[in-house]
Amino acid sequence: MLFIPLPFVLTLLLCIILFRLYQQRETLPSSQLFLTLISTYTLGTALVGIRWGYGITAVQPIMAVCAVSWAILAWLCFRSLTIEGASIIWRKDYVHALPVVAVLLQILLMPDLIDILIIATDVFYGYLLLKLARQGQSALKTVRLEQVTTVHKGLYATAYILMLFAVLDVVIFIDIEIFGGKYAASLITFANIPMIFALGFVASLASQSQPQTRVVEANGESVLKSVPDQSATKETERADTDLSTDKALVERLDKFMRETELYKDVDLNLAKLARKFGIPTRQISAAVNKVKSINVSQYVNAYRVQALCELLESSDQPIIQLQLETGFQTKSNCNREFLRVTGLSPSQWREQKRQPTS
Template identity: 35%
Template sequence: MIFIPLPFVVALLLLILFATVLRRDEEVALNLPFLALILVSALQSVLSGLRWGYGVQGVGLAAPVIAAVVPPLAYAGVFTLVKTSRRSLAARIGLHAVPAILILLLATFWRDAIDVALVLVFVGYAVAILLLMRPGADALRLAPFEGAVPAYRAIIFAAAALCLSAAIDIFVFLDFISAHSERALALISVGNLAALVILGIAAAAASRSRVPPETAEGAPRSDTSEDKETIAMVDALMEAKKLYRDANLNLDRLARKAGIPARQISTAINRAMDKNVSQYVNDYRIGEACHLLSATEKSVTEVMFEVGFQTKSNFNREFRRVTGMTPVAWRQRRG
């Protein structure tokens, strides 16, 4: 009977996930680092299957080098959704190649230090990603508002997966030192595969972004009256142009339409309204959805698309957040 190791199955699932992301019919640019992350995760899973399933020890040198590529790709994918300038990321490509080069050198001259180095790389990039996400969903300035919250959660899961992989490496390292290495194989097989699956799914969930032209930003203002003035200007624009109907609307595009720095809009809404910009825009969408559900015979799905949502899960979640009930229950009560 042909033995197919579990890592090969995981690699196949990741490749299917990659193909699914590529086939999405959306008018938005691909997030190349996240797509590369899915492919690298699949390759890492294949190497794991060769080494632990078929005993191919020749992949032992390549596996840690490939592993060192994963955290920089995850960080680059998040950075693409957060920053308006690609040049700042391009300028750091050499810096982000350092972990893989370091692991390659250690594999050649000091193999015993590889585990410690990988732990530091994974934890360091996880912390860097969490620092980028400090403003919450508003940090994803280039992600459409409709998917900002799911993308934010996916990125947090990706950072958690990096920490999980680091924790597994620590445990395996201690297990080998204590001469009880019989547990290491099972832990490597299950734990690392779980981390790869989480990374792949998280990358797919946040794998789309639109990168607009660069916009200049000033320092955020702190005066409450200025916050109200900023919100009033954005309110007027939202009501006159109905920008919230644009499913791909993001913070940078809203800032360009309003002629106000994105950071200023985010700060004003966070401080004066105690909500993020995604919730602010979705409040407008839900407000019009309530009107359409009450005043027209359009289906819930038609209303969902008309007001700017693209998925029922997001529409139902935001509708319940604003009204406390589902769209169907709202229509029945109003009817």
């Protein structure tokens, strides 16, 4: 009977994700980064199957390069969801290539120390991702507001999984030193299972990333075709901002949302809202959170729910069509937010409103 290692099964699943993402590459600003990340995961899982399924040790140097690369690429991918402009600026980001260079040198000069570098890389970039996640959803300002909660959870998950990889590498190192690698094959094989969950999050992020189109300039930087967000230059310390100022800002924002119906834009993200409203992203996020005790995504979705309620009562059109008209892109998110705001599903709300009063 033909033996097919588990990593090869995961490799096949990753190839499917890669193919679907490749088909969307023209419409996804960050698709190249995510394609590179998932390609690295795909190669890594295939090499694990070759090494531990068939005992071919010649692939170990490539495995080491992959292990270092996917931590770096995971950081760059998530960071790209926090900025408008170039995903990578080489004159600043070249430092992220140093761990890969160090691994290549260690392969040639000090192969016994490779595991230490891999562990250190996982811990360092896991920490960077965790630090980014702790900034809150407002940090992911180029992600559509409808998906920002899922993306934020994916950010946390990726950070923790990188940390888990570091722990597993330590356990494997101890197993090899004490037990001669008796459990290494099983540990390495099942270490790929959390990775596939991370990839699921990454693929989701890639398919729902920034809607804007990038334009590359001669100096290697990039800007958006739309009006650039000036929040980076306008943001100031808000520690001394009083509640009355926040309330005034939210009142202005309420009026703006009612007049423009910007919430109906399915591609709306925090960066676009800030540009249209003319207020920095962090200031909007802080004011909404302070005054309404909700995040910006929930704030916008509340307007969508209100608009949907009006249409459900006045229109006989299918619910799925009405949800698109009010800015919801997916049925699951619509049902979740509608339940959060009204305590009912859209169909229950329509049925209740149309019952004859006694």
